[in-house]
Every structure is written in C-alpha cells, then in structure tokens.
Amino acid sequence: MAEDYVSLLADLKENEVLKLTRKRLDAGEEAMSILNDSRKAMEIVGKRFTDGEYFLPELVYSGELLKEITEMVKPHLSQSAAKVKRLGKVVIGTVAGDIHDIGLNIVDFVLDVNGFEVYNLGVDVPAEKFVAKVKETGAPILGLSGFLTPAFDAMKETVEALEAAGLREKVKIMIGGGQIDDAVRKYAKADAYGKDAMAAVSLAKEWIGAK
C-alpha cells in the first residue's frame, strides 16, 4: 500500500491519493507514516523536475496535493512525532522592492524535498531582515531571488549588509531569477548565480558538503 501511495502521489493522481489517505487513516495507520510516504513522493516529484520531466505546473499541483494530505492527517498526528533529519539550513527570499514569488517558491519546494530546512522570508525583504534571519538561524546558505533590474542593487545592498554585520564569511550566497545572470553575481558580490531551481539544489549540496 505504501509503495502504491508513493507512486500515486508522485504521479499526481489527486482523487486516488486522497481516497487512499482516508483509507489508511480509517485503518488506524500512523499519521507519521503517511507523511513519510508523502515526503518520498515529493522527492520523486523533485527528481522528475530536475530531470526535465516535470515543470512548474507539476510542482505547484503536487504542493496543493501535499497541503490537502497534511490537512487530512494533521488531526491524527501525535505531539511526539519525530522531526525529520535535515541536511542543513537555507534562508531564502525575494529582495527589497521586488514582489515576485513564483521562482522563489519553486526554489523553496525543491530545496525542501531535497532535505534542506528552508526559511522562506517571502517577497520584498529588506536587507536587515535577511541579516537577522541568518544570524538567528545560523544558516550557512542564503538564496536571494529577484525578477526585475532594480533587484541588482537590492542584492548588492543585502550582501553588503551581511558584510557590515560581520556575517559574510559565514554564509554562502546564491542569486537567481528573471533578469539575473552571472554579471549580476559579480556586481552583487554573491558566490554563485543559479539559472534555475535545480542549480539551487546542487549549489546548496555542494556548499554543505553533501553528496
């Protein structure tokens, strides 16, 4: 049943997977094991995205399915449910003055399903807020997103704010989004430019020393 469940969800069969969730709950199964299966399915979704089989619609839709499953399972979740072990922390957000979040949320999703603990600060995030979150979490990786040309300066200012706070040496910074390219990476003094969400995963893994 568990394997079916994983593949049904990875194949985005909404009706079947929700029916099966209900059935498993009714049969008294551990809520946590359903969530673990969901996580496995999301890993497959992330892999298919990386392989160019899935695109934005599949990521968004699978996110919707996961939300529905979590809603169903939540009331059955015991307080003592163990936390999943994570590879490392990543702070992400769209820089000040920019309110675009489609790319940001994709990066959030793929980092999450690849085992990272993601702190998504949302859009129009001022430099100080990035600094505060990096300080608070001790995250070794920061991802800055931006769609428009004004983001170039906002990224640069964010990097400089980290320098001023004495945190620059402790954090690797990746940037990406609409008009961003490697020239912007140099301009903003970031460590890497990722041309798509898959790049965010490989960069994060590389930086954290994971395979």
Next chain:
Amino acid sequence: MKLDRRWEELTPEEKREERFKRWLSAPDVNFISPEAREGYRARVTRIIKAIKLEIPDRVPCQIPTGSFPAYYCGLDLKTVVYDYEALRRAWLKFALDFDSDTVGGAGFIFGGRVYELLDYKLFKWPGHGLPDDASMVQFVEAEYMKSDEYDAFINNPADFMLRYILPRTWGAFSPLAKLPPMNSFLGIAFLMLEAASRPDFRPMFKAIKEANKERARWLNVITEISQTILEAGYPSEGGGMALAPFDTIADMLRGTRGAVTDMYRQPEKLLEAMERLIPLSLQSATESANMALSPTVFIPMHKGDDTFMSDKQFEKFYWPSFRKLLLGLINEGLVPTMVVDGSYNRRLEYIKDLPKASVVWVFEKTDMARAKRVLGGHACIGGNITGSLLRIGTPEDVKKYCRWLIDTCAPGGGYILTLGASIDKCNPDNLHAIVDTAKQYGVYK
C-alpha cells in the same frame, strides 16, 4: 487602387499593405520640418522592410522606453506617475536625445492619482505599496476569478468582467458586485437607473467623476507627448495590444497557481475559457490598432516559456489558442509583435508555424543563433540585449554584444536590434551604444 472595395473583401496581404501605406504616409501629421518627415519615412521604411524580411538600408533599432526617461532626466518614477508636467519633460527629452527608430509614448506611465481615486488593486508603484525609490511598477497576481467560476465567465464574459472582476480589482467599482446578472435586454436600463439612486452606489459615481477629471488632465499630456514625438519624425512603438489567451487567464484571472492547477483539475474548462477569449482579444486589439498609425500589436508573453511548462503542455494549453489569435490579427492586416520573457529555445519550431513574414518575435534570453537558424527567412526577430548588460556593462560591452547580435541575426534581413525587456536605469551611453552600433555596424552593403 483597391480602396473602393470593402475592407472585408481585401486579402490579409492587401489589408496589411493598406495599413503600411497609411503608417508610412502619416496623413494627419504636421511634421515640424521636411527633415522630420524624411526621417519618419526612413524609420518606418526600415521597420516595414525588416517585418517583410526585405533588406533595409541598415538594421533598425528600437529602445523601448520603460521608466528610463524619468531617471535620464534626473527624476524618478514616483515623480512622473504623479506629476504630468515632469512626465512630459522627461519623455520629450528622451525621445529627442536618443535616435531610436521608434519611440514609445508615455501612455503606460499611468496617472497615479487616477488609479488611487479608483483604488486599483493590480498594480503597486512607488508611493503606493512600494517604497518611494522603486523604479518599476509591479503587478499583484491573485485568483481574481475563483476556480468554480469558469462557467460564469464562459457563458457571459462581459457580465463576468463587470460584476465579478471589476469590483474585485478596482475598489471604487465594488458596488457592481451587488448588481443582478446583465441578461435582460429591457432590464439593463432600469438596473442602471436603480443603481444610480442607491446610496451604496454613490461613492462609486463620485469616484468615477473625480477620476475622470484627473484622467482628462493626464490624457491631455499623454496625447501631446505622442504628437510631439511623432511630429519630430519618430514613429511610435506600437498600435494595439493583446495577451496570449493562456497569459490572460494566468496573469489576469486565475493567477499562475490557479491556472496551472486547472491544467490538472479542470483542463477542459481552461481550454474552453481560452477559446472564448480569442474573439474578444482579437476585437479589442484590432480596435486599438485601428486608432493608431502603427499596425503592430504588442504582445508581452509570460507563462509559456521553456521553464514554465512542458512541451506537451505548451502544445495543448498555450500554442493552439494563441496561434488562432495571431492568425486572426494577421488576417486583419496587423503585425503581431511578441516580446517573449525568459527563453523560447524549445518553442522555436512550434512558433515557426505561421505565415511567412507575418509577425515579429522579440526575445529576452532565447539563444539568438538558434532563433536565427530556425526562424531566419521566415519571421523577423530581435531582442536579447538584457537588463543585466545595460545596467552593469560598459558602452564597450554593449557595442561588442550588439555587433555579435548583428553578425548573427542580421544577414539576409528580418532583424531588429532591440532590448529583450524595457529598462529603468542605466548608463545613457549604453543606450547610445545600441543606436550607434545599428547606424555604423548595421549597414547592409
């Protein structure tokens, strides 16, 4: 002359020739000098030849205005959104200082007060939801149409726009949500009368009245700017405007999240709604183009790019309805001009499936060598000067890249040197570098 024949009887080619002739002759324009008239004719001729895949005297170049004129003039976006005289000053200075082959008017710099009076919710701009120093207007995407409202839209789009979308996107029009359906032919007049007498509708009428007064002030300036630019010999950037049906749904109605989940949950409804949009978009784009001199129809393209959907999804959800819209525009003798965000490397073979020399594709990040290989000899292309190059590069970098673009894309004609997206701030010399390269390096021998 075929002018005595009815418009409907003309072939698409004949209609387009009529439109080109009118664009070129600019019948009602009082040019400021014979040189301005000559300059205008030379510029329009260059663009027309590029569209037709013929060889012009040199590569045409276009600098889309964006919010750049404001910063070039030492002002900022916030100032020109609220101060129409500043807007006029900035746009005229830009138009005359940069010798671009087309110059956009200022119509897309909306009057900030007008939108405030009507409480427009789709845009954020400096001083209104964005910090004062923000240099671009930003779009607020949401599910303005709910997932269960497709039938209401499909059955009566005008009624749906009036009673659902308008009240949700313009605060001042929120009372319209209380109106009953606009279905009875006789009843509509009385509905209007009744609405006018209701106290909860009064703020709406007041807002319309005030916004209209303010808009008239704005429109006066916009019209004068366009006229002055034209009389100085610079053709305008475009005539009409349209969106691909999928983008209309994903940008304006359902939002990206809504539209892409509909691909799975209710694909038939999504397809039906897009089909429904084709004649409506066709009509509004044609009407707006008919009022302008230029027969081009500007179509910004957003959510069909290489990363937004798979080839299969593009084949099913993006291309068929969009292609129908394009064929409709071409049939009217218009020239659809697509500005394609992101990359279209995997889309080039699809989009080749249109009549030869009928459209213009302006790409942002698409591989231009590949674009030329696939579309060369078939459709006019341009673009790919990026915001990053203009913001961060030197004039020498820009020249070098423009020379590469010309070497790669210009041979055989069908090429316009232009930006892949509009720009807010950059070194003005970077824009001069584009025009200079077109003039010096882009000459066809």
